[in-house]
Amino acid sequence: xxxxxxxxxxxxxxxxxxxxxxxxxxxxxxxxxxxxxxxxxxxxxxxxxxxxxxxxxxxxxxxxxxxxxxxxxxxxxxxxxxxxxxxxxxxxxxxxxxxxxxxxxxxxxxxxxxxxxxxxxxxxxxxxxxxxxxxxxxxxxxxxxxxxxxxxxxxxxxxxxxxxxxxxxxxxxxxxxxxxxxx
Amino acid sequence: xxxxxxxxxxxxxxxxxxxxxxxxxxxxxxxxxxxxxxxxxxxxxxxxxxxxxxxxxxxxxxxxxxxxxxxxxxxxxxxxxxxxxxxxxxxxxxxxxxxxxxxxxxxxxxxxxxxxxxxxxxxxxxxxxxxxxxxxxxxxxxxxxxxxxxxxxxxxxxxxxxxxxxxxxxxxxxxxxxxxxxxxxxxxxxxxxxxxxxxxxxxxxxxxxxxxxxxxxxxxxxxxxxxxxxxxxxxxxxxxxxxxxxxxxxxxxxxxxxxxxxxxxxxxxxxxxxxxxxxxxxxxxxxxxxxxxxxxxxxxxxxxxxxxxxxxxxxxxxxxxxxxxxxxxxxxxxxxxxxxxxxxxxxxxxxxxxxxxxxxxxxxxxxxxxxxxxxxxxxxxxxxxxxxxxxxxxxxxxxxxxxxx
Numbered sequence: 001x002x003x004x005x006x007x008x009x010x011x012x013x014x015x016x017x018x019x020x021x022x023x024x025x026x027x028x029x030x031x032x033x034x035x036x037x038x039x040x041x042x043x044x045x046x047x048x049x050x051x052x053x054x055x056x057x058x059x060x061x062x063x064x065x066x067x068x069x070x071x072x073x074x075x076x077x078x079x080x081x082x083x084x085x086x087x088x089x090x091x092x093x094x095x096x097x098x099x100x101x102x103x104x105x106x107x108x109x110x111x112x113x114x115x116x117x118x119x120x121x122x123x124x125x126x127x128x129x130x131x132x133x134x135x136x137x138x139x140x141x142x143x144x145x146x147x148x149x150x151x152x153x154x155x156x157x158x159x160x161x162x163x164x165x166x167x168x169x170x171x172x173x174x175x176x177x178x179x180x181x182x183x
Numbered sequence: 184x185x186x187x188x189x190x191x192x193x194x195x196x197x198x199x200x201x202x203x204x205x206x207x208x209x210x211x212x213x214x215x216x217x218x219x220x221x222x223x224x225x226x227x228x229x230x231x232x233x234x235x236x237x238x239x240x241x242x243x244x245x246x247x248x249x250x251x252x253x254x255x256x257x258x259x260x261x262x263x264x265x266x267x268x269x270x271x272x273x274x275x276x277x278x279x280x281x282x283x284x285x286x287x288x289x290x291x292x293x294x295x296x297x298x299x300x301x302x303x304x305x306x307x308x309x310x311x312x313x314x315x316x317x318x319x320x321x322x323x324x325x326x327x328x329x330x331x332x333x334x335x336x337x338x339x340x341x342x343x344x345x346x347x348x349x350x351x352x353x354x355x356x357x358x359x360x361x362x363x364x365x366x367x368x369x370x371x372x373x374x375x376x377x378x379x380x381x382x383x384x385x386x387x388x389x390x391x392x393x394x395x396x397x398x399x400x401x402x403x404x405x406x407x408x409x410x411x412x413x414x415x416x417x418x419x420x421x422x423x424x425x426x427x428x429x430x431x432x433x434x435x436x437x438x439x440x441x442x443x444x445x446x447x448x449x450x451x452x453x454x455x456x457x458x459x460x461x462x463x464x465x466x467x468x469x470x471x472x473x474x475x476x477x478x479x480x481x482x483x484x485x486x487x488x489x490x491x492x493x494x495x496x497x498x499x500x501x502x503x504x505x506x507x508x509x510x511x512x513x514x515x516x517x518x519x520x521x522x523x524x525x526x527x528x529x530x531x532x533x534x535x536x537x538x539x540x541x542x543x544x545x546x547x548x549x550x551x552x553x554x555x556x557x558x559x560x561x562x563x564x565x566x567x568x569x570x571x572x573x574x575x576x577x578x579x580x581x582x583x584x585x586x587x588x
Contacts, residue, residue, distance in 0.1 A: 014388040021384050022322055031329055043336075047343040071510045074255040105258035105349045110357075111509045113495045113502070119343070160343070162358050163481055164491050 042121035045160045047104045049122045050097050050135060051143035053115060053153065057180070061141055062116035065092040072111035077101035095137040100130065115157045120147040203231060206569070210239045214317045214573045217583030219557065223569065230572060233564040235557050240587040248547040252512025253279060253353060254489075256547070261347040263532075263549065264585040266309050269302035269338070269348050270527035271585075276351045277432050278523035278534035283487050283516060285354045289434075290478040294360055295351060296434040297368070297471045298341070300464040304375070305334040306528035306580075307457045307464075314454070314577035315386060318395045323385050330378055333371055340364055354488040355481035365472060372469050379461045387458075396451040400563040400575040403448055410562060411555045414530025415456045416579045420448030426526035438470040450571075450578040457580075487513045512542020522550075529553055529580050553586040 001009075008014070033040060042048075053062040065082040077098040085091035108117050120143060127133055135143070148156060209220040218239035224232035244263065248256045260275040261268040273295050280287055312327035335345040341364060342350040342357055350357050386392045402410070407420040417424060425442045427435040443459030445452025481488055489508055490501035507514060518540045524533040530552025537546040556579040563575045 009390075014390065018322075018385045018389060021381060025326075031332075043339045043343070045343045046339055068506065068509050072255065074251060074258045103258050103261075103347065104344065105261075105347070106343060107255070107258070107349075110489065113492070113505060115492070160358075161492055163352075163355070163489055164493065 046121045047106050047119045049120050051118050051120050052140035054141050054144050063092050065090050068111045069108035072107045075101045075103050097135045099133040115161050122147045228568050230564050233561045235560050238587050240583045244588045245547050252542040258349050264582045267302040267306035267528045269298050272351045273299050274525035274532045276353050279353050281523050282521045285482045285484045287482050288479050289476050291355050291480050292434045293471045293475050297468050300467045303464045303528045305331050310580045317573045317577045354484050359480050372465050375465050399450045399571045401449045410559045419445035419453035419456045426524050440467050450574050453578045486515045551585040553581040556581050
């Protein structure tokens with residue numbers, strides 16, 4: 001041990017340096033958030049509670065009941081029951097998501113060819129019974145009205161509905177225009 | 184109890200006083216990093232025998248994978264090593280791309296390298312935080328989580344989830360990065376080396392830290408190789424083996440970086456290796472961001488990757504591919520076996536697939552670094568003090584989600 005090292009050791013230099021750093025942090029502003037009082041802005045596209053998209057033209061769900069989301073779901077928490085309606089059209093009777101089983105991977109959003117299911121930014125929900133987490137079609141449509149209504153919902157699919165091609169925006173608009181013309 | 188000379192001469196007393204003590208550590212012990220259970224046979228304070236018991240977090244990921252198609256397995260890999268799920272996702276995708284012979288675009292390679300290194304930093308931050316907390320340095324814990332939070336926020340902005348990211352896809356990525364995100368990441372990398380220096384100020388030369396880590400849990404280079412160790416735990420013993428250098432994937436062969444190694448193979452050297460990896464990862468991210476090429480992010484492989492949404496709605500073939508891929512998985516998967524290893528923060532993560540040509544793997548086997556490292560615990564702990572067991576568990580950086588699968 002050299003003299004230099006010995007002096008450093010008996011004077012507790014390395015510990016004093018560490019203490020200086022912690023004391024410096026005492027006067028810097030705090031980075032912690034006082035959670036229930038102070039809330040963070042939700043990040044756009046954050047994967048939270050599910051919603052079924054309400055078609056603004058018909059006022060009903062956009063879902064056509066193809067069942068791709070249920071097929072893609074790795075935890076198999078989506079249940080769809082369909083029947084034959086007027087003019088032999090497929091009618092979605094029940095569309096149910098067991099939220100407690102969901103892993104929030106958003107593969108259902110990716111699988112849906114119509115952009116009919118979405119994950120909202122809402123993540124703070126709780127309940128006392130399992131039934132409260134069994135979201136029926138009506139409740140899922142309500143979620144859409146609550147958290148994604150208006151411009152936010154329209155923006156959602158433009159931004160987070162993937163994968164997309166390079167000219168996605170123009171192509172999607174063309175498809176939408178065709179849909180409107182059909183209606 | 185009577186305490187007289189008559190009792191001390193009793194042969195029964197002698198037998199009792201020399202008995203070894205068996206101590207059960209875990210599975211709910213906070214310092215065992217999950218649900219690791221160790222049964223320690225103690226003689227005084229010295230560990231005579233250490234037996235790890237694993238399996239408390241077994242979820243049967245490998246079996247579950249056999250019942251899901253290749254696209255659905257991705258969220259399962261998030262839950263192996265949940266501290267750095269991005270690396271697991273990338274390991275899974277890289278393995279399957281090799282099996283399917285998919286050419287991945289260059290931009291994707293660079294973005295994957297960036298996010299993999301971000302997850303390495305996030306993992307090492309959590310490791311440093313908990314390792315220091317185990318040994319008794321509380322302040323480092325708080326500082327590390329401050330930086331980890333920033334990376335988690337960046338992940339959330341990138342893909343919508345903080346921990347279970349599911350960001351890469353077979354043949355590409357979920358989405359492209361936006362310029363604002365890159366700018367914020369650049370700011371983070373600017374600031375981060377200064378933060379690493381701060382952690383080092385706190386513990387690098389601290390005499391308590393040195394006494395607790397130097398000369399503890401020594402494993403020689405030869406032993407480390409024989410026990411199958413990998414990652415920083417192996418490099419701490421002085422073996423410069425890194426999968427990123429040995430079998431480059433992503434953009435690792437296109438950037439300049441070094442493999443930090445230790446010398447003595449003790450807890451302190453493994454700590455030093457990881458601290459150096461902070462700096463190397465930071466520099467890799469910087470270089471990748473500077474070199475980030477333009478271009479598509481999805482490979483042109485319609486039989487394996489989901490088609491673009493607008494094409495699904497306007498094109499017959501794409502619609503068919505979309506339905507087949509989701510309901511049955513890739514139907515043209517080649518038959519055969521493949522093992523592909525990637526370097527995750529904890530070591531070498533290997534995915535071994537047996538494909539029988541259907542959309543599902545016939546068998547998926549995961550070579551998890553934590554599993555191998557848990558097996559080395561008896562080697563590291565036996566003959567040392569009981570307090571060193573905690574330091575050893577911290578230094579090999581295990582996560583039981585990956586170990587038990």
